[in-house]
Amino acid sequence: MINDNSEIILSVRDLRATVDGTEILKGLNLEVRAGEIHAIMGLNGSGKSTFSKVLAGHPDYEVTAGEIHFKGQDVLELDPHDRATAGIFLAFQYPLEIPGVSNRDFLRVAFNAHRKARGEDEIDVFDFDDLIEEKLDVVKMDASFLDRSVNEGFSGGEKKRNEILQMALLEPALSILDETDSGLDIDALKTVAGGVNQLANADNAVVLITHYQRLLDYIVPDFVHVMADGRIITTGGKDLAKQLESRGYEWVLEEFRAGVTA
Amino acid sequence: MATVSDVSVLRTADQRDAYLKGLVQIAQAAVPENLALEEVRSRAASFLNEQTFPSTRQEDWRFTDLSAMLAIDFATTGEASVTEADIAELRLPETAGAQVVVVNGRVSRELSQLGSLPEGAVVGSLGDRPELQSQLADRLAQASGNHEVFTALNTVGFTDAVVVWLPRNQVVETPIQIIYVSQAQGDSLLVQPRCLVVAESGSALTLVEDYWGNSTATHFTNAVTELWLDANAQITHSRIEREGTGTFHIGKTVVTQARDSQYIGVAAGFGAKLARHNWEIYQTGEQTTTRIYGLGAISATQHADTHSLVALSHPHGIVEQEHKAIVDGKAHSVFNGRMAVAQKAQLTNASQLNRNLLLSDQARIDTKPQLEIVADNVKCAHGATVSQLQSDEIFYLQSRGISAPQAQRLLIYAFAMEILDRIPVETLRSRLAEAITQWP
Numbered sequence: 001m002i003n004d005n006s007e008i009i010l011s012v013r014d015l016r017a018t019v020d021g022t023e024i025l026k027g028l029n030l031e032v033r034a035g036e037i038h039a040i041m042g043l044n045g046s047g048k049s050t051f052s053k054v055l056a057g058h059p060d061y062e063v064t065a066g067e068i069h070f071k072g073q074d075v076l077e078l079d080p081h082d083r084a085t086a087g088i089f090l091a092f093q094y095p096l097e098i099p100g101v102s103n104r105d106f107l108r109v110a111f112n113a114h115r116k117a118r119g120e121d122e123i124d125v126f127d128f129d130d131l132i133e134e135k136l137d138v139v140k141m142d143a144s145f146l147d148r149s150v151n152e153g154f155s156g157g158e159k160k161r162n163e164i165l166q167m168a169l170l171e172p173a174l175s176i177l178d179e180t181d182s183g184l185d186i187d188a189l190k191t192v193a194g195g196v197n198q199l200a201n202a203d204n205a206v207v208l209i210t211h212y213q214r215l216l217d218y219i220v221p222d223f224v225h226v227m228a229d230g231r232i233i234t235t236g237g238k239d240l241a242k243q244l245e246s247r248g249y250e251w252v253l254e255e256f257r258a259g260v261t262a
Numbered sequence: 263m264a265t266v267s268d269v270s271v272l273r274t275a276d277q278r279d280a281y282l283k284g285l286v287q288i289a290q291a292a293v294p295e296n297l298a299l300e301e302v303r304s305r306a307a308s309f310l311n312e313q314t315f316p317s318t319r320q321e322d323w324r325f326t327d328l329s330a331m332l333a334i335d336f337a338t339t340g341e342a343s344v345t346e347a348d349i350a351e352l353r354l355p356e357t358a359g360a361q362v363v364v365v366n367g368r369v370s371r372e373l374s375q376l377g378s379l380p381e382g383a384v385v386g387s388l389g390d391r392p393e394l395q396s397q398l399a400d401r402l403a404q405a406s407g408n409h410e411v412f413t414a415l416n417t418v419g420f421t422d423a424v425v426v427w428l429p430r431n432q433v434v435e436t437p438i439q440i441i442y443v444s445q446a447q448g449d450s451l452l453v454q455p456r457c458l459v460v461a462e463s464g465s466a467l468t469l470v471e472d473y474w475g476n477s478t479a480t481h482f483t484n485a486v487t488e489l490w491l492d493a494n495a496q497i498t499h500s501r502i503e504r505e506g507t508g509t510f511h512i513g514k515t516v517v518t519q520a521r522d523s524q525y526i527g528v529a530a531g532f533g534a535k536l537a538r539h540n541w542e543i544y545q546t547g548e549q550t551t552t553r554i555y556g557l558g559a560i561s562a563t564q565h566a567d568t569h570s571l572v573a574l575s576h577p578h579g580i581v582e583q584e585h586k587a588i589v590d591g592k593a594h595s596v597f598n599g600r601m602a603v604a605q606k607a608q609l610t611n612a613s614q615l616n617r618n619l620l621l622s623d624q625a626r627i628d629t630k631p632q633l634e635i636v637a638d639n640v641k642c643a644h645g646a647t648v649s650q651l652q653s654d655e656i657f658y659l660q661s662r663g664i665s666a667p668q669a670q671r672l673l674i675y676a677f678a679m680e681i682l683d684r685i686p687v688e689t690l691r692s693r694l695a696e697a698i699t700q701w702p
Binding site: 109 | 652653654655657659661663664665666668669672673675676677678679680
């Protein structure tokens, strides 16, 4: 939902970042307003996943230039957990397994960390149980998932649903979904997409990072960006994704190269 | 011609012989008249005559150096004044009325509370029950594994023993808790707790042993617990070691399992300056089940060593072992897990897993799975890993709003709880869980 007067959630200017000394992001610009859904597409190695990790503050990536503002606040100086409690959420491409920590405890600790950051009291175990049972419906998860170790022995689809469950619980202002659709069968994809659609509203924003146009049949983006060589090289509406699906990326890259040399 | 280094080795060898003789004399002098147990003790004494104090030149002690003890003159004397206030926090609500408190190796009548045990079950001090001594002849110090220096040292000198004896088919629902406290007015105390548990055929019990100390004084705890599981008996055993930071703790747990018996043991060690746990399980009949789980969490300059042995000599045995260590600071953790599967132990199904979490660049872990399999139709899986906390795991938790130190604590907690969750007594489990969240 595009509304030019809504709050700017995310503003990225000329962002450059390296990993192990190799530059991956080479001057990336992006602006995301409240209520918008953005899709970032691109070939492998274009820097999509790096961008998502840089936003969340992964320590392996070094930002060498540029700015990231989240709701007007400079986030580059913030630790990852402070970015999270400020309202930035990254759904991982490969969610980690944490043997020995029950999903329920993990979710409660995370939820309470958010409350504490807002200056609120921690929620007790019983109130939390009521709250989380409610959120399970968003991703059609069975309550038995809560008592298993975080992601341990979960199927690919279960892990991704668990990511969306966390999103439902933490109610971030900005959700970045890093290839959440990769490797999902159609039923799991529909469930995950249904969850995201339910959670998207006029006050928050979603950035979908994906290889595949198929996800965009279920979550309709307001903007589609194409990334190549560490930058966003073109931006269009939802039809751009369909064009990419039928024509591939080569024509976009060619137009871009032509534009650069012109 | 002897070289200089030969001479120094000779000198330390002499010193070790003399040191062990000295310990034996001190231990023997402490034996009370009513617990002479001449036959048992003299057999141990003659064994010790042929022994020396262990050095790192012996394979069993390669990674655990006891030479710091050689400079310490241990003594068995020292009046203790342990009061209820000292141990109140160790009592578990689940074990109310089934608590034995052992102070400096002697059962305390004042502090022990034994009101809720069924008739027929014996739980108490051997010193108080001289009539038991003749019945114990087949059990006390008769298990395999008694021919070892520290076990024999305990046998020549223990000043009292806790006896737990269940007659046939008796099932004791209340878990039995033994609290061992060491306390000395002076320094350098030698304490030799001894415990004998006999579960006759078809009986069942849950046992908690808790070795506890809160002083920094130099102590030497040399503990021996023997457990006998007759046919079809079941024992669930939790052994907690949280001695003071100046303590040398050497402990032996020896379990003898007759046919169809089931032993589940959890050993958790957090304390002591140097801790060594020798955990030995001997099978004497077929179709025994043995599940042993160990956890060590050590930091600073602590040293913790677990040497386990599961010796199978009959068919259809089931063994599951998991041992974990969390090592921080300059601490040193040692695990030697031996499984001996003899020719007759066909169709044994055994697994052993050792996982280590290294939290510091200066910490050290030595691990040695040792499978000796002679039988040809068995399943024996084993594995050992040493890892650090994964930065990706920490980042995942951080990305959910959990700070890095909190994430680290959560991951350590999770690692430890996979073992501690096996403890069947809920209050003990939750107290140790709480302690782990504050660790180190």
